[in-house]
Amino acid sequence: MAEPQRLYFTTPLFYVNAEPHLGHTYVTLVADVLARFWRARGRTVFTLTGTDEHGDKIAQAAARAGVDPKTHVDRMSGLFRETWDQAGLRYDHFIRTTDPHHVAFVRRILAEIHAKGDIYFDRYAGLYCFGCERFYQERELENGLCPDHRVAPTEIAEDNYFFRMGAYQERLLALLEERPDLIWPEGYRNEVLAMLREPIGDLCISRPKTRLTWGIELPFDDRYVTYVWFDALLNYVSALEHRGLMEFWPTAHHLIGKDILKPHAVFWPTMLMAAGLPVYRRLCVHGHWKMQQDKMSKSLGNVVRPLDMKARYGMDAFRYYLLREMAFGYDADWNEAALVTRLNADLANGLGNLASRVLAMQQRYFGGVVQPLEATAADLALRAAFAEAAEAMERHVEQLALHRALEALWRALDHANKYVVEQAPFTLAKDPEKRGRVGAILHELCEALRHTAQLLEPFLPETARKLAAYLGFPEERLADLALPWGAAFAPGRRTTAAQPLFPRLETT
């Protein structure tokens, strides 16, 4: 079966109650990498990110800051947008849940589902803490008391609207059986199957305005606003509708963290079924970055700010660490010392040094002019190493194993470094009769670097551009360099002298 030509990647909508941190950055980075990767291979890709801006917490934060909610969310949303722009993390559309088109879309879908009878009005009775202005579940209480206020919650009843989610449980289960790759990695699929072994019940989707006004008003009852689920999840569709790109919807790949698995794996598909829309193509669930400190660290302000990392190490080194260190789906440890180790070992000593030595010899022996090839067995082995890397990278990226894709490319780079030592062009260069061979060796190595630039572009775009420029391709888009080995360097084509791509950092 042929893969669809289009691809649609989404990040979660980030709740604007905190500044952009490592978790936001990681998933946005992955979306950027996947988009670049598949575009370079001819797919038509659309990516979405944005901010989720309604709810109690936002209204309260705005009140504390002494501004109205809209002013507050404008500022916070702008912070996310600027961060991604400055970090070079690209997206095709940035949606805000306060966008008028989104609000209208949510109201339309709610009205439709209400009209077909899948939204009903009912009374909920539960334990309410007036201090927190929220209900508590039994298991959340500490000795029967609210953990914040240390008072016993009051049993009260409240009327609300509910989505008939339970009615779609069997269909959802059947869908998971039919499409084993719907949720990836498999561990999360199993977790969802476990959730579906119990009745999922119905979902409360409203809040009375007496408790919350900062939200989207229900189209069928102006005393209520919709509460989180329809508001936030529908963004994935409303953005496409707004842009007139609904044909991308069936190809949706949602990138999410494991913390929001249930809303995306249970609530969202049932909502889509009720709305008469196809379920997304795949849910891609990543693990969490664990800080060495405990989870208190976040409230101490000990957050990893992407732009700080960019300033300290360069965005590409930061990208490399995040992509190389985390096996998508699993948790990983955030460790800045490990970042420096990776930067020195893989980027400076491996890739950077290879580029330096090749370009320096090319410059010294031939003034940068690329010489004819002659293809010995060793040369062909070098080409094979890069061909294999290209093939392996595609296989790994399909499975979101980005760390393995990079590992595969670095195997080829190791091969190239070995090739330099074994072919020893610097020794042959002392013998004028071997000049042709020296030129051929360096041409092979320039090709190795050109292929590296191309294969690396989705992961380390800045480095790829620099490398291409050193090789004498300052203008071309890297995708245009997808030429066969030996076809890129026309006679007389020159490379230039290079600055180190990555300076080594001292370890302390």
Added chain:
RNA sequence: CGCGGGGUGGAGCAGUCAGGCAGCUCGCGAGGCUCAUAACCUCGAGGUCGGUGGUUCAAAUCCACCCCCCGCAACCA
């Protein structure tokens, strides 16, 4: 029997789905090279892949049982 994840040379990890010489980075020891960012290349020391049993020509990988460690969210109706 709540659910999930993990236990692989000194450290940190990949590999487990699709069984086939136990791999990567760092660190350590010896050598080579001198083009290069004191980088690069080679060799070496170091692991009964948590345990036991099973399937198999073959198990880190599949199956069963056991031991230990870590998470369990939220805008939590």
